[in-house]
Amino acid sequence: MDFDTRVKEKVYHHFASTGSAPTPSQLAQQLSCSSSDVREAFGRLQRNRVLLLERDGGTIRMAPPFSAIPTPHRVVIGQQEYFANCAWDALGIAAALHRAAVVHSSCGQSGAPLRLEVGLDGPEPSDWLFHCQVPAVRWWVDLVFT
Amino acid sequence: MLFFRSEDLVDTWCEARGIERRPLVTIPQLWELAVAWYSTRLSAEARRPGPDEMRRIFARIGLDDPFWDPQADAFG
Numbered sequence A: 001m002d003f004d005t006r007v008k009e010k011v012y013h014h015f016a017s018t019g020s021a022p023t024p025s026q027l028a029q030q031l032s033c034s035s036s037d038v039r040e041a042f043g044r045l046q047r048n049r050v051l052l053l054e055r056d057g058g059t060i061r062m063a064p065p066f067s068a069i070p071t072p073h074r075v076v077i078g079q080q081e082y083f084a085n086c087a088w089d090a091l092g093i094a095a096a097l098h099r100a101a102v103v104h105s106s107c108g109q110s111g112a113p114l115r116l117e118v119g120l121d122g123p124e125p126s127d128w129l130f131h132c133q134v135p136a137v138r139w140w141v142d143l144v145f146t
Numbered sequence B: 001m002l003f004f005r006s007e008d009l010v011d012t013w014c015e016a017r018g019i020e021r022r023p024l025v026t027i028p029q030l031w032e033l034a035v036a037w038y039s040t041r042l043s044a045e046a047r048r049p050g051p052d053e054m055r056r057i058f059a060r061i062g063l064d065d066p067f068w069d070p071q072a073d074a075f076g
Helices: A003-018 A024-031 A033-047 A087-097 B007-017 B027-038 B053-058
Strands: A061-064 A075-078 A080-083 A101-106 A113-119 A129-131 B003-006 B025-027
Touching: A003 A024, A003 A033, A003 A061, A003 A080, A003 A087, A024 A033, A075 A087, A087 A101, A087 B027, A129 B007, A129 B027, B003 B007, B025 B027, B027 B053
Parallel strands: none
Antiparallel strands: A075 A080, A075 A101, A101 A113, A129 B003, A129 B025
16 A cells, blocks of 8 residues: 555544544654655645645645534534535545434525434435535535535 | 525525526435445545546436536536
């Protein structure tokens, strides 16, 4: 397994077990390398659309479907809380972890709360809708806006 | 990428921003997308779907509008 793949795997497993992003120094310790090696890998992973970094180049903002910062899309699995980047990613966290989850979000217009139970085979019946404003061809132009 | 309680509320949201309403996605369709995109994300071999694979995924669940085409000229 190449170094970038090892970094990616560590990032995702950190999110899965803690709900938060790892720092370069945390990963450097686990991978027996320097923090700058990890930061460089972060940069390459961002160019390959695996991660989205903050402007400092060393802080993870997104490892889709996980968000490193609180968002209106919260997912609870067991005792662990996660934040998703968007409505799609909220279901994506349940799909990625293969665990039953409860999605807490709200209506984009009215603010009405959404509580959606998601089992291993999918969400409970629901007539809520998903709307994406940005066409697929432009999703990565500004992923935060998307 | 937001949840909405109803189609009317999507329309209100779009009108308030002066933007066009896009194709709506049901919760079962959204689950299919979530599984297609993320069910292998924690494995070392995981990768994002490429353009052709994206088109196939969207078409399979009935999302065949050019809006979902990752290489559509109309939205480029």
